[in-house]
Amino acid sequence: MAKITMREAISQALWEEMERDENVFILGEEVGVWGGSYAVTKGFYDHFGEKRVRDTPISEAAIIGAAIGAALTGLRPVAEMMTINFAFSAFDHIVNETAKLHYMFGGQFKVPLVIRAPGGGGRQLAATHSQTPDAIFAHFPGLKVVAPGTPEDAKGLLKAAIRTDDPVLYIENATIYQLRGEVPDGDYTIPIGKSKIYRPGKHATLVTYSKMVDFSNKAADQLAQDGIEVEIVDLRSLRPLDMGPVIESFKKTNRAVIVEEGWQSFGVGAEVAARIYEEAFDYADAPVKRVAQKEVPLPYNRNLEQMALPQVADIVKAVKEVL
Amino acid sequence: MAEIVSMPKLGFDMAEGTLVRWVVAEGETIAKSSVLAEIETDKATVEVESAYEGVVLRHLVKEGDIVPINTPIAVIGAAGEAVPADLQAGAPIETPKVMSEPVVKAAESKPAPTVEGTQAPHDVFVQPTEEEALMPEGVRVSPLARKIARERGIDLRRIKGSGPNGRIIKADIEAYREEAPTAEVKAAAAVFQPALEPAREDQIVPLSRLRAAIGRRMAEVKQQVPHFYVTHEYDMAALMTLRKQVNQYIPEAEKISVNDFIVKAAALTLRVFPNLNASFDGANHQVVRHGAINVGVAVGVENGLLTVVCRDADRKPLRQIAVELKAMAARAQDGKVRPDDIEGSTFSTSNLGMFDVEHFIAIINPPEAAILAVGSVKEVPVVVNGEVKAGLHMRATLSVDHRVSDGVEAAKYLQELAKFLEEPLRLLV
Numbered sequence: 001m002a003k004i005t006m007r008e009a010i011s012q013a014l015w016e017e018m019e020r021d022e023n024v025f026i027l028g029e030e031v032g033v034w035g036g037s038y039a040v041t042k043g044f045y046d047h048f049g050e051k052r053v054r055d056t057p058i059s060e061a062a063i064i065g066a067a068i069g070a071a072l073t074g075l076r077p078v079a080e081m082m083t084i085n086f087a088f089s090a091f092d093h094i095v096n097e098t099a100k101l102h103y104m105f106g107g108q109f110k111v112p113l114v115i116r117a118p119g120g121g122g123r124q125l126a127a128t129h130s131q132t133p134d135a136i137f138a139h140f141p142g143l144k145v146v147a148p149g150t151p152e153d154a155k156g157l158l159k160a161a162i163r164t165d166d167p168v169l170y171i172e173n174a175t176i177y178q179l180r181g182e183v184p185d186g187d188y189t190i191p192i193g194k195s196k197i198y199r200p201g202k203h204a205t206l207v208t209y210s211k212m213v214d215f216s217n218k219a220a221d222q223l224a225q226d227g228i229e230v231e232i233v234d235l236r237s238l239r240p241l242d243m244g245p246v247i248e249s250f251k252k253t254n255r256a257v258i259v260e261e262g263w264q265s266f267g268v269g270a271e272v273a274a275r276i277y278e279e280a281f282d283y284a285d286a287p288v289k290r291v292a293q294k295e296v297p298l299p300y301n302r303n304l305e306q307m308a309l310p311q312v313a314d315i316v317k318a319v320k321e322v323l
Numbered sequence: 324m325a326e327i328v329s330m331p332k333l334g335f336d337m338a339e340g341t342l343v344r345w346v347v348a349e350g351e352t353i354a355k356s357s358v359l360a361e362i363e364t365d366k367a368t369v370e371v372e373s374a375y376e377g378v379v380l381r382h383l384v385k386e387g388d389i390v391p392i393n394t395p396i397a398v399i400g401a402a403g404e405a406v407p408a409d410l411q412a413g414a415p416i417e418t419p420k421v422m423s424e425p426v427v428k429a430a431e432s433k434p435a436p437t438v439e440g441t442q443a444p445h446d447v448f449v450q451p452t453e454e455e456a457l458m459p460e461g462v463r464v465s466p467l468a469r470k471i472a473r474e475r476g477i478d479l480r481r482i483k484g485s486g487p488n489g490r491i492i493k494a495d496i497e498a499y500r501e502e503a504p505t506a507e508v509k510a511a512a513a514v515f516q517p518a519l520e521p522a523r524e525d526q527i528v529p530l531s532r533l534r535a536a537i538g539r540r541m542a543e544v545k546q547q548v549p550h551f552y553v554t555h556e557y558d559m560a561a562l563m564t565l566r567k568q569v570n571q572y573i574p575e576a577e578k579i580s581v582n583d584f585i586v587k588a589a590a591l592t593l594r595v596f597p598n599l600n601a602s603f604d605g606a607n608h609q610v611v612r613h614g615a616i617n618v619g620v621a622v623g624v625e626n627g628l629l630t631v632v633c634r635d636a637d638r639k640p641l642r643q644i645a646v647e648l649k650a651m652a653a654r655a656q657d658g659k660v661r662p663d664d665i666e667g668s669t670f671s672t673s674n675l676g677m678f679d680v681e682h683f684i685a686i687i688n689p690p691e692a693a694i695l696a697v698g699s700v701k702e703v704p705v706v707v708n709g710e711v712k713a714g715l716h717m718r719a720t721l722s723v724d725h726r727v728s729d730g731v732e733a734a735k736y737l738q739e740l741a742k743f744l745e746e747p748l749r750l751l752v
Contacts, residue, residue, distance in 0.1 A: 254467050254493060282470040285493045286486065 001184060007177040009151035010116075011040050013158035014078065016187065018048055021076065024162055025052040028063055028080030028116075037082050038118060038177055060090035064115065068097050071113040076162060084119035084171060085129050087137075098167045099142030110165040114158070120173040120211055120261055121309055127297035130305075132262035134210075135271070137169050138238035144192055145238040147171040149213030151181040153236055156190030164192060173211040173261070193240035197249065201229035204319050205249040207272050208259040209235040212310065216259050219315035230319055238268060243275050250276055254285035255322040259315055264292035286322040291315050325400035325407055326375040328359060332392040339391045346370075347379050352402075356483060359397060362390075371396075374489045378402045463490035471496045474662050476532040533627040544689050548603075549725040552684050555737035559700045560715040562747040569751075573642065576649070581700060582620065582674045583645040585719075587750050588743035589695055590616045590636035593670055596736045600669050602690040603727050610692070610727050619668030619688055620648055622655045629655045630688055632668040641750060676700060682718045692727040693736075696720045717744075 004012070018024045025048075026032075026041060032055040035042035045053045056063050060081060067079040081087045087094060094115065101111050121130035138145040144166050148154040154172075161168035198213060199220055206216045213234050220230045231249045235241065250256050256276055258269035269290035276288055294308040330340055340362040347353045347360075355376040362369055380398040384390050398406050462479055464472070468491045472479050475496075482499050484491035530538070562584055570578045593600040593616050602611045616637040619630040631651035633644055651664045671688040674697040685696035698718045705714030719740070723733045743749050 254465075281466050283467050285465045285467040 001182040003180050004151055004183050005177060006148075006151050006154050006172070006179050006181075007038065007040055009155040009181075009183055010158055010172065011042070012183075013155045013162075014041065015044070015047075017159055017162045018044075018052065020187075021162075022052075023074065024076045024078065025054065025070075026078050026080065027054040027056050027067060029056055029058055029082050031055060031080050036080070038172075038174065040116075040177075041080075060086045061093055064090040064093040064098065067113050067115070068093060068101070068111060071111045071167070072101070072109050076112045076114075078114045078116060078162060081115060081117040083129060083174065084117035084133060085131050087115070087117050088133075094137070094169070095140045095143065099140045102166070103142060111167045112162075112165045113167045114161045114170055115168070116158075116170045116172065118172040118174040120175050121293070121298045122175050122305065124300055124302055124305060126300040130298040132173075132260070132293065134171055134238055134260075134262055135267045137171075138241075138268070138271075141239075142167070143239065144168040145171065146192055146236060147173075147210040147238060148190075148236060149173075149176075149208075149210045149234055150198075151179070152183050153190050153234070155183055156188050157192065157236065159187075160189040160192050163189065168192065171210065176211050176214065179214060190236070193237045193242050195233055195235045195237070195242040195245045197231060197245050198234040199230070199232040201231035201253070203228050203253060204230045204255040204257060204322055205246065205253045206230050206232045206257050206259060206315065206319070207235065207246050207269075208232065209238070209268070210261065212259045212261055215310070215312050216315055218312045219319065222312070222316050223319055228319065228323065235268070235272075241271065241275075243272070243279060246272065246276065247280050250280050251283045254283050255288075257289045257291060257315065257318045257322055259291045259310060259318075260293075261310060262293055263295055264290050265295060267292055289318045289322050291318045325380060325398050325404055326377070327395045328371070328373060328375070328397040328399060330362070330390045330392050330394050330396050331371060339389055340369075342384050342386055342388050342390055342396060344386055345382055347373075349379055349382055352376075352378050353399060355489070373399060375399045378404075380404060381406045463488055465490060465492045467493050468496050471662070474660075474665065476536060478532050531626045533624075537627050540689065541686050545686050548687055548689065550687060550722050551725050551730060551733070552720050552722050553730060553733040553737060554682065554718055554720040555734075555741065556716050556718045557741055557744045558705075558714060559717045559744065562744055563700060563715055565747045565751075569641075577642055577646050579641050579645045581676060582672070582697070583641055583648060584747060584750060585674065585695075585697055585744070586618045586620060586633055586636050586648070586672060587639075587641055587644055588740055588747075589670065589672055590618050590633075591743055591750070592736060592740045594637055595739050596732065598728055598732060599693045599723070599736055601692040601727055602669070603692060603724055604690070605726070613669040615667075615669065617667050617669045619671035619691075620652070621671065621673040621685075621688075622652045624655050624658070629660060629665055630668055630671055631655055631660070631664050632666065634667065670694070672697060676717070682720060684720045685722050687722055687724055691724075693721055693723045693733070696722065 014026065026044065030037055031041045032045040032050060032053045035045070041053060063079050067077040070077045098111055098113055101109055119132050119134070121132065123130070134145065134147055137143060146157045146161060146168060148157050158170055161170050199217060201220065206220065208216045213232065216232050220232060223230055231253060233245050233249055258272045260268045262268065269292055273288040273290065277284070291310045291314050293310060296308055298308055299305050343361045343363050345360050346358045353359060353373050353376060355374065356372050358370040359373045359379070360371045362371055377399045378401065380400050382397050384396050390396060463484060464479055465486065469479070471493060477496060477499060479491060482491050482495050485495050486492040566579060566581065566584065573579065597612045598610070600613050600616055602613065604611050615635055617632050617634045618636040619632050621628050621630050631648065633648055636644060654660050654664060668688065668691065670691055671694040673685040673694060675683055676697055676699040680698045681701065682698045683696050685694045687694050696719065700715055700717045702713055703716045704711050705716065719737065721733050721737055
């Protein structure tokens with residue numbers, strides 16, 4: 001087991017899949033000569049050449065449109081959105097074409113397309129470049145949405161995303177590229193649509209994903225000093241959403257806090273809470289609580305920005321409120 | 324933030340109460356869970372406890388007023404806090420209104436049921452569900468706590484909640500122990516009574532929660548489910564012999580009872596008749612045929628009965644059925660029944676054979692489709708080839724929901740059951 005960063009995990013997955021399958025190729029803004037805005041594809045251009053690592057014009061709609069065409073004709077494109085905020089420019093192609101073509105043509109076509117998109121706030125990039133709009137994309141049937149929170153899952157889920165014949169939106173969080181974690185040696189995949197118990201506990205269940213897994217774990221460390229053992233469930237995939245471990249954990253702890261970086265209204269927490277009430281109502285011993293971003297366009301000011309984003313202390317407070 | 328105390332609902336049929344006395348006057352402070360007022364219902368005078376602490380800012384009704392349930396009766400808040408404008412004395416209160424006039428007036432003010440045509444009876448004859456009866460208005464309780472209370476037959480009104488806003492949570496239910504029933508009655512029984520004393524006085528025995536729940540449920544089922552009954556007599560000689568033989572090899576604690584054989588036989592027969600291993604789902608115009616065969620066994624407990632459940636009885640060996648049912652019955656009788664013990668049956672049996680009962684019929688355990696009532700195994704004269712011989716017979720009666728099944732199917736079920744009871748080796752292979 002090697003201990004590597006999220007960035008290295010994503011990079012390794014891409015590199016290994018491109019070595020494995022010559023149909024896999026990358027396209028996006030500055031992914032080639034420059035090596036990617038977050039240096040994920042550094043060295044790829046020199047090794048794989050310009051045919052398989054393609055720099056594109058600054059047009060997200062063109063990137064996704066080209067990727068859809070390539071996928072329909074048998075290639076396995078990995079399209080990079082410089083940030084998920086720019087994916088809005090390609091929204092129609094993503095939710096109306098990518099997610100639906102397989103269905104609308106009666107299964108005659110497959111769209112084995114992966115869209116990588118880093119999101120998240122906290123780097124003073126202001127309101128339009130700091131969003132976590134994961135829930136919006138997870139709303140659309142036909143599009144798988146994954147958002148790993150550990151290097152192991154980042155590598156395994158990206159490999160699974162590239163190998164599946166369904167379109168996958170692979171959401172990264174730009175502030176955890178340096179997060180380190182153990183990664184299994186050799187080739188492996190993590191199944192899409194499987195949640196897992198990230199940390200066992202018995203007093204309350206923290207349901208979370210992506211960057212907030214790390215935050216939840218830090219909160220759990222603090223709570224452990226007070227003798228409170230929380231169980232953390234990492235959703236890993238938002239669609240399909242695997243509620244199995246969540247319900248199993250909730251039936252044990254009878255209390256849940258859902259932590260996400262995006263806004264609370266109509267968010268991941270709303271969906272998970274509703275499912276808990278639908279599937280395990282009789283096991284609730286306290287109302288389910290949500291920790292999420294304050295309902296404002298994210299401020300540029302550093303202090304205000306940090307206040308608006310969910311913090312470890314917010315998670316600790318929420319857990320104490322449900323106990 | 325001022326909090327409103329409302330007229331509580333103390334029992335599912337309570338519609339209004341008389342405020343007899345204010346215990347805490349306006350301007351006085353009150354602690355959480357201490358008595359704010361006394362109210363009188365049709366049945367008793369009851370103390371109303373405050374769910375909040377603070378100062379009683381305002382009495383919204385006068386002593387002697389008759390007040391519908393859920394109507395605000397007082398405002399509690401911080402000292403000096405203003406009473407919300409809509410609750411100021413004289414300001415009209417949102418429905419339901421406070422009534423200081425006689426009850427008759429209230430009845431008149433409502434539209435007469437007949438005027439509304441077909442809709443009115445609906446409102447009038449609403450059957451309270453068990454949950455509603457157990458959860459009086461104004462009591463906050465977590466879903467988990469409510470579920471546990473329902474399973475254990477605990478009256479939530481007797482429990483003080485320790486959660487936010489006085490919500491009853493699981494820990495409160497677990498900390499609660501039912502008070503020992505009527506020590507007085509026990510003491511009285513011990514007193515020697517001379518033979519010629521006048522007849523003893525009537526005793527009033529309040530219904531226990533379990534007794535009340537059974538009564539309500541059975542009345543509802545017997546009234547609403549069209550039962551029919553089919554009886555069959557079984558030759559039990561082979562089974563009784565087999566039982567004696569197998570029990571020789573089994574330790575005392577695991578010995579197989581006649582009823583264990585019947586549970587297994589009933590379950591195996593249900594495999595052939597999935598329509599009787601079913602629930603009637605009237606709301607959706609459908610019958611749910613259950614995949615698992617979970618046989619309920621009625622167990623007599625103090626003040627009532629519980630149905631313990633042998634899961635997958637068709638797939639378990641007899642010895643396992645015996646051990647499981649014995650353990651569950653013991654827990655039921657000790658009042659330590661677990662939720663799993665009494666949940667999820669798909670078909671039930673009731674056996675009064677040990678009390679020398681020849682034959683009886685049982686009421687269906689809702690929402691199941693059928694229940695088997697089993698009598699004693701008795702030595703009876705039997706005619707075999709024109710000669711009278713001694714035989715061991717037992718009668719069993721299947722009660723069936725006619726919305727789900729018909730007489731022919733019930734009869735065929737009992738006939739198929741004979742294959743297992745009369746050739747009991749089938750139960751071992």
